[in-house]
Amino acid sequence: MTLLDLFDAARAERGDAYAVNDVTYAALHTGSLRVAQRLAERGLRRGDRIALYCENRIGFVYAYLAALRLGAIVVPVNVLYRAAELEHVLGDAAVTIVVTSASTHPHIEALPAHQTLLAEELEAWANDDDSSSTLPPHAPNVEDDAVIIYTSGTTGRSKGAVLTHGNLTAIASQVVVAWRWTSRDTLYAALPLFHTHGLSAALNGTLTAGARFICDERFDAARALATLRRDDVTMFFGVPTMYVRLLEVLDGPPPALRLCVSGSAALAPDVFTAFETRFGLQILERYGATEFGFALGNRFGGPRVPGSVGVPMPGMRVRVDAAPGEIGELLVNGPSVARGYWNDAQATAAAFVTDGDGMRWYKSGDLALYDAERDVYRIVGRLKELIITGGFNVYPLEVENELNRLPGILASAVVGLPDPARGELPVAFVEIDRPVDAEALRFALGERLASFKIPRTIHVLEALPRNAMGKVEKQRLRELLAQKL
Numbered sequence: 001m002t003l004l005d006l007f008d009a010a011r012a013e014r015g016d017a018y019a020v021n022d023v024t025y026a027a028l029h030t031g032s033l034r035v036a037q038r039l040a041e042r043g044l045r046r047g048d049r050i051a052l053y054c055e056n057r058i059g060f061v062y063a064y065l066a067a068l069r070l071g072a073i074v075v076p077v078n079v080l081y082r083a084a085e086l087e088h089v090l091g092d093a094a095v096t097i098v099v100t101s102a103s104t105h106p107h108i109e110a111l112p113a114h115q116t117l118l119a120e121e122l123e124a125w126a127n128d129d130d131s132s133s134t135l136p137p138h139a140p141n142v143e144d145d146a147v148i149i150y151t152s153g154t155t156g157r158s159k160g161a162v163l164t165h166g167n168l169t170a171i172a173s174q175v176v177v178a179w180r181w182t183s184r185d186t187l188y189a190a191l192p193l194f195h196t197h198g199l200s201a202a203l204n205g206t207l208t209a210g211a212r213f214i215c216d217e218r219f220d221a222a223r224a225l226a227t228l229r230r231d232d233v234t235m236f237f238g239v240p241t242m243y244v245r246l247l248e249v250l251d252g253p254p255p256a257l258r259l260c261v262s263g264s265a266a267l268a269p270d271v272f273t274a275f276e277t278r279f280g281l282q283i284l285e286r287y288g289a290t291e292f293g294f295a296l297g298n299r300f301g302g303p304r305v306p307g308s309v310g311v312p313m314p315g316m317r318v319r320v321d322a323a324p325g326e327i328g329e330l331l332v333n334g335p336s337v338a339r340g341y342w343n344d345a346q347a348t349a350a351a352f353v354t355d356g357d358g359m360r361w362y363k364s365g366d367l368a369l370y371d372a373e374r375d376v377y378r379i380v381g382r383l384k385e386l387i388i389t390g391g392f393n394v395y396p397l398e399v400e401n402e403l404n405r406l407p408g409i410l411a412s413a414v415v416g417l418p419d420p421a422r423g424e425l426p427v428a429f430v431e432i433d434r435p436v437d438a439e440a441l442r443f444a445l446g447e448r449l450a451s452f453k454i455p456r457t458i459h460v461l462e463a464l465p466r467n468a469m470g471k472v473e474k475q476r477l478r479e480l481l482a483q484k485l
């Protein structure tokens with residue numbers, strides 16, 4: 001089944017119910033067919049690439065569904081991207097149409113000509129009762145390419161992960177099953193739809209479950225809390241920083257929710273515990289990536305283990321590339337794994353490994369450990385971020401977790417500083433909420449960690465540089481270090 005088949009099945013049951021914000025399933029369907037008709041008139045054909053470069057808004061959803069109906073390939077584009085990144089993504093994917101909005105359009109005007117359409121205009125087409133809303137003649141197949149999502153590119157040039165209609169079906173089905181998502185649920189999230197977290201989990205999951213998605217344009221903790229307090233809202237999806245902010249603004253009784261999911265970066269165990277105490281709910285942490293959707297997640301029925309990413313999602317397999325009990329690269333296999341990178345056989349070859357028995361694994365670049373005692377996987381860092389100092393391995397995440405426990409520290413990031421004697425030395429950057437003494441912090445760390453793991457210096461920054469998903473951009477921290485030396 002394609003994702004569209006799943007959506008159609010949900011719509012058949014839920015026609016008059018709300019799907020996304022105040023748009024019903026029936027209206028979303030009719031509106032997206034009207035938009036598909038207009039896009040076809042503008043030359044969009046099966047296999048063509050259409051970029052969606054606009055903030056979360058209903059026009060994005062219409063364009064996405066319309067393009068999928070036509071068998072065109074959707075390229076969601078990070079709204080923070082500017083000239084160099086836009087040129088790379090639009091050029092690499094050879095996009096023919098770009099959907100912008102009043103706020104993103106100015107950034108694209110100077111670029112080589114593409115046919116651009118405003119999301120505002122698409123929204124008017126969707127609401128135009130006089131236009132036709134027939135199904136396009138050919139429905140896509142499961143093996144057809146559906147989306148190309150450029151990876152957030154915290155280092156180097158971003159690559160376009162190609163997900164087929166079958167991949168999207170697998171991701172949506174997995175989250176619906178794993179999290180017992182039903183048509184009685186209303187999800188609130190303020191995750192960008194250009195990222196897999198917002199698109200594949202929040203939007204596709206909702207439309208598969210026949211549920212409702214209250215989709216915010218951007219995250220504001222006070223507004224989020226007010227929305228979560230609505231009677232109909234049952235679920236929240238967020239990145240770890242959102243949970244930190246929700247804890248900061250909570251006053252009075254917490255909202256009544258049945259499920260809160262965290263992902264895209266490691267959730268600090270302290271935040272898990274504080275949230276459980278104050279919101280009365282254990283956050284379900286899961287682990288995912290653009291290239292495979294979601295591979296691991298804590299058990300819905302519990303126990304949810306802080307600092308862990310649980311067990312394989314339904315239908316997924318993982319393997320730690322190391323001796324039993326050791327840390328190694330996490331390999332992922334399953335129906336949601338991307339077929340490869342767009343137009344980049346070399347990057348695709350480098351990202352996959354095929355076993356003797358023919359099983360193809362995606363090399364996640366994340367370092368993981370299987371904790372046999374709790375029967376859960378733990379993500380302990382990224383291969384690229386691993387610091388090797390005097391022959392000893394330092395996993396930045398371990399040091400960051402310890403730093404984050406100390407009073408005054410809001411967030412931290414540990415990177416390797418080139419050193420002639422030891423190869424690299426760990427160095428930390430911290431975001432604080434009160435003055436801290438770097439020496440006292442190093443001393444406190446020394447009580448809990450081996451000496452080679454203790455950051456040689458601890459730099460205080462007003463804010464750690466983060467990308468659109470709230471992930472710390474370690475490359476920028478390394479550049480900062482290089483400038484200081």
Ligand code: AMP
Binds near residue numbers: 263264287288364365
């Ligand atoms: P993206 O493709 O932008 O979604 O980034 C995927 C990367 O985010 C993964 O390869 C991990 O490094 C990181 N990530 C996602 N979820 C988690 C998690 N629960 N814990 C630690 N890292 C995570």
